[in-house]
Amino acid sequence: xxxxxxxxLAQKLISWIRETVLAAGGKxxxxxxxxxxxxxxxxxxxKRAFPxxxxxxxxxxxxxxxxxxxxxxxxxxxxxxxxxxxxxxVFDILIKALPGDGYDAATGKLxxxxxxxxxxxxxxxxxxxxxxxxxxxxxxxSELSVGYFTKHGDGGSDLMPLGxxxxxxxxxxxxxxxxxxxxxxxxxxxxxxxxxxxxxxLGLTYNELDRYLTTGEAEKRxxxxxxxxxxxxxxxxCPPPISPL
Numbered sequence: 001x002x003x004x005x006x007x008x009l010a011q012k013l014i015s016w017i018r019e020t021v022l023a024a025g026g027k028x029x030x031x032x033x034x035x036x037x038x039x040x041x042x043x044x045x046x047k048r049a050f051p052x053x054x055x056x057x058x059x060x061x062x063x064x065x066x067x068x069x070x071x072x073x074x075x076x077x078x079x080x081x082x083x084x085x086x087x088x089x090v091f092d093i094l095i096k097a098l099p100g101d102g103y104d105a106a107t108g109k110l111x112x113x114x115x116x117x118x119x120x121x122x123x124x125x126x127x128x129x130x131x132x133x134x135x136x137x138x139x140x141x142s143e144l145s146v147g148y149f150t151k152h153g154d155g156g157s158d159l160m161p162l163g164x165x166x167x168x169x170x171x172x173x174x175x176x177x178x179x180x181x182x183x184x185x186x187x188x189x190x191x192x193x194x195x196x197x198x199x200x201x202l203g204l205t206y207n208e209l210d211r212y213l214t215t216g217e218a219e220k221r222x223x224x225x226x227x228x229x230x231x232x233x234x235x236x237x238c239p240p241p242i243s244p245l
Contacts, residue, residue: 006176009169010045013161017049020159021134028053030127031136032120032154033082035070037174037183038162042138044177045161047080055133056080059123061087061116070183077180083127087119094119117153124157134158142167142209146226147233148202155236166213167206202229 021029029046033039033056047054058071068084075082095112103111124135137157139149141164149155162170167188174184188198188206199205204222212218212226 006172010048010173010176013045014048017046017136017159017161021050024134024158026132026134026158028055028131028133029136030055030057030124030131030133031138031157032056032124033058033071033075033080034138035067035074035183036138036188037179038138038140038170038188039071040074040179040183041170041173041177042136042162043074043080044078044179045173046136047078053133054080055127055131056082057120057124057127058082058084059087059120060084061091061119066186070180070186073180074183077178085123087116087123090119091115114150114153117150118156121153121156128158136161138162140165140167140170142206142213143198144237145213146202146209146229147236148198148229149236151236166210168210 017029021027028050031039031042031046031054033043043054043056056071056075058068058075060068072082074080094115100108121135127133128135135157137154137160139154139157139160140162143149144160144163165173171184202209204225208218208222209226212223218226
């Protein structure tokens with residue numbers, strides 16, 4: 001993406017964030033800072049939209065130390081005020097309270113780890129309610145399209161400025177915004193468990209996914225996989241069905 005177009009995109013997103021929040025009666029924005037590329041880009045754009053009314057929340061939940069360090073690095077570089085909310089104990093207490101016997105181990109692992117982004121959503125809305133801010137989500141088009149997010153977790157927000165950008169466009173924005181190189185280059189991960197990566201869990205690369213979403217072109221196997229994921233996860237992006245009765 002050439003510099004003039006990326007600059008124009010950034011300015012439009014900054015204006016959109018500001019206008020969307022103000023139209024809803026919000027005074028500013030709050031967002032989770034995970035140390036990943038998406039949340040870092042969303043944070044810097046939000047900082048430019050609301051220089052004096054932004055809060056970044058760092059929410060480790062049995063997370064890797066490097067993720068917190070990267071989140072703090074972005075906060076320091078761009079002068080974003082932060083709160084740290086450690087969710088380890090809350091997560092442990094909830095897991096202990098929930099029944100674990102009699103369930104499939106694989107689904108149990110996913111169900112348990114999906115609690116983490118849902119706890120983070122609860123924390124973000126606590127701050128949003130206290131400050132009259134809106135919650136900014138960091139999901140991008142690549143992930144939203146195939147349902148690679150936790151419903152009522154990282155999918156729970158008031159606005160998603162990156163929601164129409166595929167992952168490669170987010171990377172272009174990250175370079176333009178001067179996000180630290182170590183964040184841009186590290187393998188994308190939701191940080192749900194040790195060694196977890198987005199591409200490993202998706203079973204395909206972001207390049208393959210982005211190419212199909214933007215051009216419609218992909219190998220037959222890739223196309224079928226993505227189409228299946230889109231169909232299976234469609235409910236995650238829609239409001240709950242309401243009975244007409």
